[in-house]
Amino acid sequence: MIDYRFDTQLLIEGENLSEDQIVAYITENIKGDCLLAVGDEELIKIHFHTNEPWQLLEYAASIGDIHDIVVENMVRQANNQKG
Incomplete structure (x- = not known):
């Protein structure tokens, strides 16, 4: 079962x-899991599973x-459909 539908990367x-x-902001304010935020002071890559990808995009x-x-729909991918 997939709790968080959208694999969001940016x-x-x-x-x-x-x-x-x-990481602190996302963890405290946006529901999801599998959070990665890596980079430096000028460029950060984000990977996050959430049901509200627009909240992550708005914050970023x-x-x-x-x-x-x-933004990929992991439920569709699990059903062998285009995500």
Whole structure:
């Protein structure tokens, strides 16, 4: 069973980005699992499973320029459909 439907991945470009602050915000404010936030002060890659990918995108856009956005529906993928 998949609790969080959308595999959401993106890059955030900005200045003074902090992996720790990003992880803390997402953990406290957006329901999901499998969170990864890796990078440096100028570029962070995010990977997160959630049912509300728009919340993650909205937050990320508030702290930097977002691009290379991928949102895949893992329920469809599990059913051998296009995700």
